[in-house]
Amino acid sequence: MARDYSHFLPASGDIPKRERSPLENLGWKPFFSQQTSVAELVDTPPVRVVEIHRSGLRLFGDGIDITIPPGPEATVGDWLLYDQHHPSRSKVLERSSVFERRAPGTDHERQLIGANVDTAFIVSSCNDDFNVARLERYVALAFEAEVTPVILLTKVDLCDDPAAYVEAASAISNRVVVEVLNARTDEPIAKLSPWCKHGQTIAFLGSSGVGKSTLVNALFKSNIAATAAIREDDSKGRHTTTHRQLHFAPDGCAILDTPGIRELQLTNAEAGIAELFDDIVTLVSQCRFRDCSHETEPGCAIQKALTEGEIDAPRLARWNKLVAEERFNSSTLAERKASGKSLHKMIRSVQKKNRK
Template sequence: MPPVADLEPRLARIGWRAQPLPSDIEADLAIARVVAQHRAGYQLHDGAAMFNAQPAARFLKRDLDPTERPAVGDFVLVAPGTPPTIERILPRRTELRRGAAGESHQRQIIAANIDAVLVLNGLDGDFNPARIERYLLLIQGSGATPVLVLTKADKATDAKTALAELHRRIPGVAMFAINAKSADSVAPLLAWLGPGHTAVLVGSSGVGKSTLTNTLLGQERQATKAVREHDSRGRHTTTHRALIPLPSGGCLIDTPGMRELKLTGEEELDQSQFADIDELAQSCRFGDCGHVSEPGCAVQAALADGRLDPARWRNYLKLRDELAAAADTLEAQMRRKSESRVLTKALGKRLGEKYGKR
């Protein structure tokens, strides 16, 4: 492999940041970035061209944690061949995770090595502050910066009111109301899409992720469809995650609309946009206050005098209960894995004693 310094101008086109590499890299391996994943394999980009690749056999093991497989946004080491093979995943700077959809208790990586998460919410029937709070909770531990993007401002009758509600409910987060079809309207987002930066788009189907991508690209590359009039819901036009280099020098990861946003169990409400509610709860007269009808309850007092929005409190309770259940499941899963490793080691020892080591 050529010295990384010689490769950096090329790799910078796909979001590479200067970083030390493992010292045991084989000379014939090359650095590339995962730009898409399909059932048949992966698409990679090395800063000069896009090509298909297959994962090494160890990534295909059925019991492998999904977070240990290559994900969109990963920088990987690739061995030459027909087709090329992904041999290793380079250390991730950041990663956005969610609980896998359905009944699975595993975690799933939405995107890796990202600097910002653009959370899109439509200023139509899609407008949902509670869902935005859920996204922000997921983003909390990713290492990336959240940016709220309210789309369809050109069709909204009162975008200023919606922005004011979000500023009051979610202070301290950058947010913009935009017309995703207008280059001038989306220009403020370029602050998170400069050279060497990567952002991922998340939001419901029909919220305008593909439209925004096309505007940032300056061309109609992503397919778009109209939403249903009666509920403002869209159909999937993006069918898989895809990383796209932009004229601004940054990279954008477009994602399909997410029907389910499960918490991983690793989030912390007191470190999120709900930190003020946790602080209120600490001020209650009783340490085990249930925040219902107990005397001296600071939470109920804040609800009564308007300092705490009832809708926000209800969403906090919902997320708190879901997070507790997810954390219990995660703990049980880790315990089962640990027990399985102990049993496997013990079985190996007994077989070795009985039949001898090979």
């Protein structure tokens, strides 16, 4: 017979709650404290990056609210050990997760989007701006960072029937939850609460005009983020959030609001893409030839799956595009230059032979 130990427990409602520290309210966890020593914490107190501007980084800590000059290679959400004597030399702690993309333009540079995020709310509206390929990119980004992705479909009040949008979003991955909500009601608080807990950091990702800032305001029950209406002619949004900023809810959840990303070029996301398209990757391993191009070779598992309807051609095309893009963006500038030199050398050799 099992013994009853209930009399050793405090009565319901009398269980004392440990008061959380100011750092814990900012998202400080054992993962970060294990990277430091007691002496470091005294000499260089932990601070979290909450905003980044051209003029510098805004930092929050225990009794600290300061802006330091540019210096540390940090992004919003990062934890730093603040060097009060040389702020620009403050040490960036190892990240539990990081979002990055290839920076817009022709330079082969990466751009950090956010760090130390636990859940990514990938927001899309139920209108002409809905795009499966774009959602796949965000999900791959989250998988690569080992962050939990959740797809949020907004503006359902302006849609006759969101069922088609839900079906398309749900087909992206069986590991991603899809939530449909009206951002201007109490639905966000009720439906998003499982992920918005104390000590958690969530990020809203998506293009402009999908309702990211409206969702932030809904969670705070106040207008802390600027919003604007979409254009009626093409359902496109306007940039209302001009920079990435970390907000802290009263319940201790950190909320990262980001500007709309018009172009999400993936880099260093091979694992995330493979995880998103795990069915296709599995088929690739079953091809007869290792260097199969999945076009006309005999024993191609991809072509067989297409013929038998196991995978569809548009999804395969998106996988091919993302793999090629990721490889190109992840190659170093030196490798690309070397590849370019080899190509030019080969062309010159052929031209020389033709002249002879």
